[in-house]
Amino acid sequence: MMRSFALFLALLGAPVLHAARPNVLFIIVDDLTTTLSCHGNTSVHTPAMDALAARGVRFEHAYTQFALCNPSRCSFLTGCYPEKTGVMDLTTSLRKALPEVVTLPQYFKDHGYATGRIGKVFHVADPKTKLDVELRTALHKDTDNFVEAKAANDPGDKPHGTAKGEGYNRAYAASARPAADFTDYQIADDAIATLDAFKEKTFFLAVGFIRPHTPYVAPRAFFEAIDKNRLSTHDEALDALQAYLAATGFVDSQIGRVLARLNELKLAENTIVVLTGDHGYQLGEHGLWAKQTLFEGGTHVPLIIAAPGVKPGVRTGLAEQVDVYPTLCDLAGLPRPKHLQGRSLKPMLDDPAAKGRQMAVSTMVATNTKLTGHSVRTDAFRYIVWDQNGGELLYDLRTDRDELHNLADQPAQAERMKRMRERLATHLKTVSAP
Structure with missing residues (x-):
């Protein structure tokens, strides 16, 4: 109750814009690669993201600018390549190289939008992006669930680090806890509450979900939904892949809750929805696991855009995440800031025959x-x-x-x-x- 009241107070005085200007719901999923049913993966269950792709445009060949959380997010949230942001690690602030740059959510606030960010949007907090609603959900929920599940299901795998939940050899576990006990459920709750508070306004809402980032932990039902016999890998990698896909299925269910509320509030028809991961993810290709590679697995990302007036379909031309900022400006009818280095994807959204980029460039340390x-x-x-x-x-x-x-x-x-x-x-x- 107190949190909802705080949301209400934060929104008092936020200007109401002309109803014709579209809202923006920007969904970022941590460590999500293209293991979605709509991308052809037959082992995973992602009905919410599949439904979004069915009513929007799915970019078959979209690429990150850096296969690591902080550099990637700094890139697409500023519309600049990593060489411009100067961010190549997990700790550097984009303000070191770009002290005055206006980030994507701040730009929409500056143009009169009610703005919010829920969950993980920036990797390193940006003090110059000050939005109407800013809620980061504590990660301890999933850590506690993971440690509990490991003790119950895999007692032989003891943690080697000093912090709770650190250093397990097998960073995955099926939990007996209900969905409501997980971090992403709380993020979805906060996003739904914010949509309710924003429903009479023109808004930009960024929502950052945590899974399938390690540890791959989710309610047991999502593990049971993955048939390991259909996965082409071996031994512990088989269990890890099942867990990654289970965590993907779980976060999909929470995305589905947010999108369902958008529909219930009758906001979907006038809302631009963008969904992406923050980078690609290796799942055994080249004998590699996780991020930080320059191969297809590490750089290929899901990118789905559903927008008013844009016919659904698939685009096979090349796109980059740095293109999201200028695309949203164009779709919302806002002038593009001069600092942007990406190119708008609106021509590709408007015309299925429009060509994509000649090349997509990614950087790695x-x-x-x-x-x-x-x-x-x-x-x-x-x-x-x-x-x-x-x-x-x-x-x-x-x-x-x-x-x-x-x-x-x-x-x-x-x-x-x-x-x-x-x-x-x-x-x-x-x-x-x-």
Whole structure:
């Protein structure tokens, strides 16, 4: 009750705009890759995100600018590439390089929107983004559920770290707790309460869900919904993949609660809904698990946009997450700020035949060597290069979807390699400029 009253007080005085201007609901899902039914994954159950894709536009080939939470979020929340934000790790603030930049939610507030952020939106809190409603749900709920489930189901796997829940060899567990005891359920509750408070206003609401970020913990029913016999992996990786998909199914159910409330309030027809993960995620490809790679698994992200007047469909052209900010400006009829480095996806939303980008570029700092690498993804190829002569890779995605055969040293690819180097150099020079 007190929290709802605080929401009400925070919204007093927020200006009401002309009803024709669309609302924005921006949903960010932590560590969510393209393991969705609408992306062709037959093992997972994601009816809410599938339904959103069915009434919106799903971008088949959307890519993150950095396969790590803080750099990625700083990039799409400012509309700038990591080379511009200066954020390449989990702790740096975007204000170090961009002290005056106006972030996406702040820009909508500055243009008269009632604004809110619920759950995890920024990875590092931004003191200059001051919205009407700001609620971050404590993560201890899921940690407590995880530790309890590990003790009950996997007592042999003892934590090795100093903090509770740290250092398990197997960071997944099915919980006997009900959905209401989980962090994402509370985030959905807060998002629903905020929608109720915003229903008479024109709003921008960003909602950041936590799962399927590790630990992969969810109510047991979501584990039981995943048939492990259909998963093509082995041993503990099989259990981990089941758990990741279970956590994905659980967060989908909470997204479904928020979208259902949007419909019940009769706001869906005048609301732009954007859904994405903050980066890709390796699930065993190349023998790798989690994020921080430049391969397809680490950089490929879900991106769904449902907007008033936009016909549903699928777009196969290349898109980048840095494009979200200018796209929302265009869809809302707002002028684009001059600092934006992305390009609007509105032409692709309006015209299924419109072409996407010629290339999508991602950056990475290697965990162990600290070398900086870049990936250039075109319609047919992926080029990866690491600095300090760290090596080059070239994959033909038409015949090598799993990126297993490096063509970089083949004489027949010499001209293509030259073009890739030149295009990347031009891009980096452009986006790094003051």
